[in-house]
Each structure stands twice: as structure tokens, then as C-alpha cells.
Amino acid sequence: MSALDPLHRTKAEEPPRAPSAWARFFDSDIWYSFTRSPVTVVSALIVLIFVVGALFAPWIAPHNPFNPAELNLMDGFTPPMGEAFSGNLYLLGTDDQGRDVFSTILYGARISLFVGFCAVLFAMVLGISLGLLAGYRGGWVDSLIMRIADVQLSFPAILVALLIFGVARAMLPRSMQGEMVIWVLIIAIGLSDWVQYARTVRGTAMVEKNKEYVQAARVIGIHPLLIMLRHVLPNVLGPVLVIATIGLALAIIAEATLSFLGVGVPPTTPSLGTLIRIGNDFLFSGEWWITLFPGLALILLALSVNLLGDWLRDALNPKLR
Amino acid sequence: MIRKPMIYALLLGTALGAMSLEASAQTLRFASQSDALTLDPHAQNEGPTITLAQQIHDPLIIRDDEMGIREGLAVSWETVEPTLWEFKLREGVKFHDGSDFTAEDAAFSLERARVPPSDYRNYISSISEVRVVDDYTLHIETSAPNPILPQQLTNIVMMSKAWAEEHGVEQAQNYAEGEENYAVRNAMGTGAFKLESRAPDERTVLVRNDDYWDADNIPMEVERVVFTPIASAATRVAALLSGELDLILYPPVQDLQRLEQSPDIQVKSTPENRTIFLGLNQGADDLDSDSVEGQNPLADKRVREAINLAIDVDAIQRVVMRGQSVPAGSIAPIYITGYQEEFDQRPDRDLDRARELLAEAGYEDGFSIDFACPNDRYNNDEAICQAVVGMLGQAGIEANLRAQTRSLHFQQLQNGELDFYMLGWGVPTFDSEYIFNFLYHTNDGERGSWNMTGFSNERMDELVQAMSGETDLDARDELIAEAWEIALDDLTYIPLHHEVLNWAMQANVDIPIRADNSPRFAHVTFD
Numbered sequence: 133m134s135a136l137d138p139l140h141r142t143k144a145e146e147p148p149r150a151p152s153a154w155a156r157f158f159d160s161d162i163w164y165s166f167t168r169s170p171v172t173v174v175s176a177l178i179v180l181i182f183v184v185g186a187l188f189a190p191w192i193a194p195h196n197p198f199n200p201a202e203l204n205l206m207d208g209f210t211p212p213m214g215e216a217f218s219g220n221l222y223l224l225g226t227d228d229q230g231r232d233v234f235s236t237i238l239y240g241a242r243i244s245l246f247v248g249f250c251a252v253l254f255a256m257v258l259g260i261s262l263g264l265l266a267g268y269r270g271g272w273v274d275s276l277i278m279r280i281a282d283v284q285l286s287f288p289a290i291l292v293a294l295l296i297f298g299v300a301r302a303m304l305p306r307s308m309q310g311e312m313v314i315w316v317l318i319i320a321i322g323l324s325d326w327v328q329y330a331r332t333v334r335g336t337a338m339v340e341k342n343k344e345y346v347q348a349a350r351v352i353g354i355h356p357l358l359i360m361l362r363h364v365l366p367n368v369l370g371p372v373l374v375i376a377t378i379g380l381a382l383a384i385i386a387e388a389t390l391s392f393l394g395v396g397v398p399p400t401t402p403s404l405g406t407l408i409r410i411g412n413d414f415l416f417s418g419e420w421w422i423t424l425f426p427g428l429a430l431i432l433l434a435l436s437v438n439l440l441g442d443w444l445r446d447a448l449n450p451k452l453r
Numbered sequence: 454m455i456r457k458p459m460i461y462a463l464l465l466g467t468a469l470g471a472m473s474l475e476a477s478a479q480t481l482r483f484a485s486q487s488d489a490l491t492l493d494p495h496a497q498n499e500g501p502t503i504t505l506a507q508q509i510h511d512p513l514i515i516r517d518d519e520m521g522i523r524e525g526l527a528v529s530w531e532t533v534e535p536t537l538w539e540f541k542l543r544e545g546v547k548f549h550d551g552s553d554f555t556a557e558d559a560a561f562s563l564e565r566a567r568v569p570p571s572d573y574r575n576y577i578s579s580i581s582e583v584r585v586v587d588d589y590t591l592h593i594e595t596s597a598p599n600p601i602l603p604q605q606l607t608n609i610v611m612m613s614k615a616w617a618e619e620h621g622v623e624q625a626q627n628y629a630e631g632e633e634n635y636a637v638r639n640a641m642g643t644g645a646f647k648l649e650s651r652a653p654d655e656r657t658v659l660v661r662n663d664d665y666w667d668a669d670n671i672p673m674e675v676e677r678v679v680f681t682p683i684a685s686a687a688t689r690v691a692a693l694l695s696g697e698l699d700l701i702l703y704p705p706v707q708d709l710q711r712l713e714q715s716p717d718i719q720v721k722s723t724p725e726n727r728t729i730f731l732g733l734n735q736g737a738d739d740l741d742s743d744s745v746e747g748q749n750p751l752a753d754k755r756v757r758e759a760i761n762l763a764i765d766v767d768a769i770q771r772v773v774m775r776g777q778s779v780p781a782g783s784i785a786p787i788y789i790t791g792y793q794e795e796f797d798q799r800p801d802r803d804l805d806r807a808r809e810l811l812a813e814a815g816y817e818d819g820f821s822i823d824f825a826c827p828n829d830r831y832n833n834d835e836a837i838c839q840a841v842v843g844m845l846g847q848a849g850i851e852a853n854l855r856a857q858t859r860s861l862h863f864q865q866l867q868n869g870e871l872d873f874y875m876l877g878w879g880v881p882t883f884d885s886e887y888i889f890n891f892l893y894h895t896n897d898g899e900r901g902s903w904n905m906t907g908f909s910n911e912r913m914d915e916l917v918q919a920m921s922g923e924t925d926l927d928a929r930d931e932l933i934a935e936a937w938e939i940a941l942d943d944l945t946y947i948p949l950h951h952e953v954l955n956w957a958m959q960a961n962v963d964i965p966i967r968a969d970n971s972p973r974f975a976h977v978t979f980d
Binding site (some may be wrong): 199203205206209228229296394398399413417418420453 | 687705708711712765768769771772773828835836839841842843844845846847852854856939
């Protein structure tokens with residue numbers, strides 16, 4: 133616990149209180165280990181580029197692929213740097229609808245990252261709450277939650293997400309499906325992924341709840357909910373952070389998989405997965421760029437996030453220091 | 454200097470190649486994406502099933518490769534009275550078992566196809582009685598005058614009465630209930646091919662009928678046909694490229710170029726007997742799925758015109774369909790009676806005029822509307838719809854694409870839930886009436902069952918009803934022409950294109966492509 137403690141204090145306080153927290157952050161061994169790992173620095177840079185690119189896509193991207201009125205169908209299937217029918221230049225070529233692949237990757241990454249972040253956040257909140265509850269309370273609550281978790285864990289996450297997505301779509305009125313699809317996607321991926329968090333948090337919470345500080349808090353009559361949130365939660369956040377980072381990569385891939393299978397975001401507002409699916413039909417006919425570039429972007433993004441997660445796991449693990 | 458030996462080598466190679474092909478040329482290895490559902494020729498009205506049945510059996514009237522009709526087992530037919538047809542049958546035709554084909558067999562077959570559980574009964578529902586006059590004369594009574602009876606008979610094939618009685622298959626197989634009978638795996642007809650062996654979904658082998666009655670008029674070069682259903686398009690294409698197959702149906706559009714570039718492969722295409730178009734709900738007072746309150750923008754013909762002018766069908770043809778479509782000016786496939794080339798002309802795309810028309814109709818700022826599309830029914834259906842969304846967007850109409858699987862799409866369409874939708878319509882009778890009957894007549898529960906546009910025109914209804922009873926073909930053509938005028942003037946549907954059909958085959962194989970997508974193996978020639 134003492135090894136984890138300084139880290140969490142810095143993490144938790146980092147953004148609002150700028151100077152001192154920043155100073156402490158740059159002074160910490162986390163930052164030290166970060167700067168000593170070139171792979172991690174490169175990964176972080178790539179993720180940063182993706183995040184900035186996605187956030188500022190409307191300003192960076194040369195075209196807006198999500199506005200059908202801006203598309204010129206006759207520009208369809210233009211190869212990278214090739215001459216398009218309209219005379220426009222497309223850096224990475226165009227897809228079958230004349231969408232600029234580069235712009236679509238930026239806009240698509242926006243969807244992928246947004247869905248990924250929200251899904252992870254949702255899974256995290258759900259998993260932590262249930263895990264804390266199970267670990268702290270124990271007894272039948274614990275058994276119930278953990279058995280549900282076990283059952284869900286025996287199915288592949290993507291299958292669970294597919295199921296939830298299908299049910300949710302069937303329940304929503306048709307007119308709302310278009311607008312709700314991203315939220316349905318987030319909930320489907322989030323729900324399929326909460327188990328990891330719950331299990332980890334439960335394990336740590338069970339250890340922590342028998343420690344003296346929790347006992348002390350209980351003795352002076354603090355409400356169990358407060359004990360869980362104020363005292364136990366900060367001590368389980370370390371591993372959760374690691375899972376969340378790796379979970380982000382998984383969520384991005386899950387979104388891509390769902391979209392690839394054709395149940396994700398609609399083709400008029402393609403995410404990376406949708407783009408890869410569209411491009412897949414044209415692999416054998418020679419239009420390789422439609423699927424290759426979004427595919428590369430997805431690999432790069434997922435790999436970088438994953439490497440960051442790996443590094444974070446090592447950096448936060450006192451035994452490896 | 455170096456080239457000469459190469460040319461010789463090439464020539465030699467070609468010669469050798471040709472010789473080796475000569476030796477194996479008599480077998481045709483054919484693959485389609487699915488197998489015939491049954492061999493019973495009256496059980497299932499379905500593409501691949503009809504294709505196989507038509508090799509083994511013959512109809513009274515044959516649909517030829519150009520989609521016209523010609524004499525089959527009947528040599529002449531005429532109406533003696535408005536509701537009475539006299540068919541003279543071909544003499545000297547023998548079944549595969551050597552027995553003679555007579556009027557008894559024809560009457561038996563028509564009767565078998567006319568009653569449940571036959572799936573062909575809708576084609577000939579107008580027949581009320583079939584009478585044998587003599588061995589080669591047949592009288593067919595219809596409940597009302599039916600001038601297109603010959604068109605409707607081309608998919609009704611003839612069986613042997615004796616054979617059916619011997620094997621207890623006097624009734625068609627009840628496919629829906631999963632019935633099995635002798636005719637499901639066995640078949641015996643008058644056709645150009647005899648059934649040699651049948652393993653459903655695996656392999657069906659046919660051998661040439663050397664005593665075929667029409668042998669002098671058609672090539673009959675194929676000695677054996679080996680038919681293997683292969684579901685995966687990629688596998689089918691790969692098998693054709695590697696020389697394991699001679700002829701395949703449904704090569705994917707994007708692979709056509711690769712196939713065409715291969716010197717050993719040729720691809721044949723023809724406009725299919727099907728037109729793709731957009732339907733617009735003009736009948737409702739207000740639409741649920743649009744942004745306009747209190748009125749229905751689609752009810753205004755100017756809006757429909759604007760939509761028509763905003764869509765660039767040529768661009769769709771060039772990019773989305775890769776040339777595999779024929780832009781259409783009406784929803785009539787080019788083969789049907791009543792089709793006129795002049796009304797298949799589309800106006801050029803004119804965005805300015807489209808915006809002008811929208812403004813005139815009071816929609817300067819455009820409007821939004823849901824646009825429903827199947828995504829697994831027609832060639833590239835979803836991609837076409839995406840392109841349409843973009844084109845309409847440029848005119849100011851924001852179409853929200855709802856693409857879904859065909860079962861949901863058609864279910865919602867039939868429930869009248871769709872205001873703006875894509876539909877394709879094939880015409881198995883090759884006659885305009887089939888279109889008017891389903892798509893233009895007021896949807897009154899009996900006729901107009903696929904008219905989900907709310908279009909209702911008294912004169913149109915009169916014309917449709919008159920057309921089905923008119924026996925004077927010239928007068929009928931006039932009715933059809935007038936109906937088309939009304940239909941085109943109203944712009945009830947926005948036509949997109951006629952689908953194009955592709956068959957891919959080895960370069961040494963030649964077969965006339967048919968718009969009904971049903972190859973006749975006896976017409977194959979080998980180089």
C-alpha cells in the first residue's frame with residue numbers, strides 16, 4: 133500500500149492543481165520510467181496524434197465525409213494520390229462512394245475513440261460499483277454478482293455485445309435507431325466488458341476491508357458507502373487504471389468488429405470498422421487502399437494503446453520496480 | 454528474331470490446348486450459388502429449380518433465349534372462343550423412357566400444376582378446365598378471356614402421366630410441409646437431358662437425350678452436365694479461374710474485371726428482366742418520417758420531379774455498378790410487351806432545376822425524410838442508396854438512410870410503414886399488365902398489392918381491369934400504352950436502372966445468356 137500511495141495522490145490531484153502537481157508528476161518515478169522507455173514514448177505520441185486528429189477532425193480533415201451532400205460519387209475508387217474525376221487530390225484515395233479515405237479515417241477515429249472511451253468509462257463505473265459492493269459486502273451479494281460475472285465471462289465479449297446490440301435495436305422505435313446507435317454501441321460494449329473491473333476491484337476490496345484503517349473507519353461509525361468510496365476505492369484504482377487502458381484498446385477493436393459485422397455505426401457515418409468492411413469487398417478487385425489504410429490506422433491505434441497499458445502495468449507494479 | 458519461336462510455341466500451345474479441349478469438350482461443369490430445391494417440376498416456383506426442370510422437361514410453349522416465345526411441345530395455339538384455347542401438340546415426341554408424349558400427358562401435367570400444393574398454380578389460375586380432344590389436340594378453358602395464357606405457360610413443364618401414376622406422384626410435392634416423394638429425386642421428361650444421378654446440394658449429373666425432338670435445331674453439343682452448387686462467390690470464381698468449372702452464375706460485380714482480363718475466361722452480360730426504382734408515398738396527408746409538418750412533400754409532383762432530376766443514375770452506373778446496369782427511364786424491364794424505348798430515356802441530371810422545383814413547391818430550405826433500403830437483395834443495393842442520399846443532399850433533401858435486411862424491408866413495406874423506399878420488380882410474364890396490376894392499380898386489397906405509394910387513378914384502374922380481359926392484342930397494346938402515359942406523367946416511381954446479369958465461362962464455351970438467368974445447357978457450343 134505504501135508503494136501505491138504516492139502514485140495515487142499524484143494521479144488523483146494532477147489536473148486541477150497545476151504547478152505543484154505537475155512538478156511532482158515530472159519528479160515521480162512514473163515519469164522517469166516513461167522517459168526511459170522509447171516504445172512507450174512513441175506509443176503515447178501516436179495516441180496523442182490520434183486523439184488530436186479525432187478531436188479536431190472538422191478543422192484538420194480536407195473533406196467532411198459525413199456530409200453526403202459534399203460527396204462526389206464520380207470520384208469513387210480514386211487511388212491514393214491519383215487524379216480524381218473532379219480534379220480533387222485525395223491523399224489516401226477514395227472509397228466506393230467518393231469519400232476521402234484520409235478524412236474518413238480522422239472522422240472514423242473520432243467515432244472509434246469516442247465509443248471506446250465511453251464504453252470503458254461505462255464498464256469501469258459499472259464494474260467498480262459492483263466489484264466494491266461484492267468485495268465489501270460479501271455474502272450472498274458477492275455470490276450473486278460474481279456468479280453473473282462468471283456466466284458472462286464464459287461467453288466471448290463480442291458475442292455478448294452482439295446480443296445486447298440486437299435486443300436494444302429491436303426495442304428502440306425505428307425512427308430513433310439512427311441517432312441512438314452510438315449509445316447502444318457504447319452500452320453493448322460496456323456491458324460486455326464490466327466483468328474484468330468487477331473481479332479486480334472485488335479482490336482488492338476484500339483484502340483492503342480487513343485492514344486497520346477500514347476497521348477504524350467502521351468503528352467510528354462512518355457509513356459503509358462512504359468507507360467504500362473514500363477509503364477502499366482509492367486503493368483499488370491502480371489495477372483498474374491498467375485494465376482500463378488495455379480495455380480501451382479492446383473496446384476500440386470491439387467497436388470495429390461490430391461495425392465490420394455490419395451491426396455497428398451506419399455506413400453513411402463510417403467508423404474505422406465500417407470502413408474496413410466496405411473496403412473488404414474490393415480487396416480482390418484491386419482497390420486495396422479502402423481497407424488497408426483504415427486497417428493500418430486501427431492496428432496502430434490499438435497497438436499503441438495496448439503498449440501504453442503494458443507499460444502502465446509495469447510502472448504501477450511495485451514488484452517490478 | 455527472338456519472338457518467332459515464341460509465336461510458334463504459342464501457336465503450338467493453342468493447337469494442343471484446343472485439341473485437349475476437344476477431347477473433354479462434351480462435359481459441361483456448371484456451378485450456381487444454390488441447388489434446385491426439388492426435382493418435382495411443379496413443386497417450387499424458384500429460379501434454380503426451374504433451371505434444372507427445364508433441362509429435363511419441356512413446356513408446351515418455350516421461352517426462347519431472347520425471351521420471346523416459340524413452339525415447344527405445342528406446335529400451334531389459338532382462341533376458338535374468347536375463353537377457349539385450342540392447342541395442337543407436337544407429334545412424335547418421346548419421353549426418356551421411350552413412351553409417346555400425348556394430349557393425355559399434357560392435360561395431366563396442367564392439372565397437376567394447377568391445383569395445390571403446386572407452386573405454379575398462380576401462373577395458370579385463369580384455367581378452369583383442360584380437355585383432351587384427341588391424341589394431339591388440347592382444349593383449355595379459361596374463366597375469363599386471357600390473352601397472355603401462352604406467356605404464362607412457359608414455366609409449366611410436361612410430365613408423363615404413366616410415369617407419375619407408376620410412382621405415385623400424381624400430385625405435386627408439398628414442399629412447404631417437407632413432403633418427400635419419388636419425383637423429388639427422380640425426373641423423367643421429354644427434355645434435352647436425362648437425369649443420371651442426383652445428390653441434393655452436392656452434385657447433379659445430366660446426360661444428353663440423343664432422341665430429343667428439337668435436336669436438329671439446337672446445338673446439343675453437351676454430352677454430360679455436372680452441376681455443383683457452390684454458395685461462396687469467391688470459391689466459384691476461383692474454381693472457374695482454375696479451370697475446374699466451365700460456367701458460373703452470379704460472379705460478383707467487383708470481380709468481373711479480373712475475370713474479363715483473364716484470357717481463358719469470358720463474361721457475358723445482359724440486362725436482367727428486373728428494374729430497380731424508388732417508391733414515394735404520395736397518398737398520405739402527412740408523413741411520419743419527414744421534417745415537414747402538416748403536409749406531404751411527396752404528394753407534390755414537383756418534389757418527385759426534383760428527386761428524379763437530382764439523382765445521377767449514370768454516375769451510379771459508372772461507379773457503384775461498374776457498368777453493370779442500364780439507366781432506366783421507367784420501371785418497365787426492356788423485355789416486356791408494352792415497353793417503348795422512348796420512355797426509357799432519363800432526363801439528364803439537373804441540380805439547379807431540381808432546387809428550382811423544390812423552391813416552387815415551397816421547400817426552398819429542403820426537408821428531411823427517412824429512406825429505406827434493403828442491403829442484401831439487389832446488386833449493390835445499399836451502395837446505390839448511399840449514393841442517392843448524397844445526390845439528394847446536394848439538392849437540399851436530407852435523406853436518412855435506413856438500410857436493413859430484405860425480410861425486414863419487405864415486411865415493413867408491405868405494412869405500409871415506408872414513405873420512401875427502394876424496390877426492384879421482375880416481370881416473369883414479360884407483360885406490362887403484371888406491373889400495372891401490382892404497382893399502379895389502386896391498392897384495394899385485391900389488385901395493387903405492392904402499390905405502397907398511395908397512387909390512385911381512376912382511369913388507370915379502368916385500364917388495368919380492361920387489359921386483363923382484352924383479347925384483341927392491338928387494342929390491348931393501346932390500353933397498355935395509355936397506362937404507361939399516365940404512369941410516366943405521374944412519376945409515381947423514380948426509376949433507377951435495369952439490373953444487369955452476368956455469366957462467366959471458359960473462353961471456349963459459348964452459351965446465349967438469358968434475361969431470366971436460367972441457362973439452357975443444350976444451347977452450349979464449344980470452340
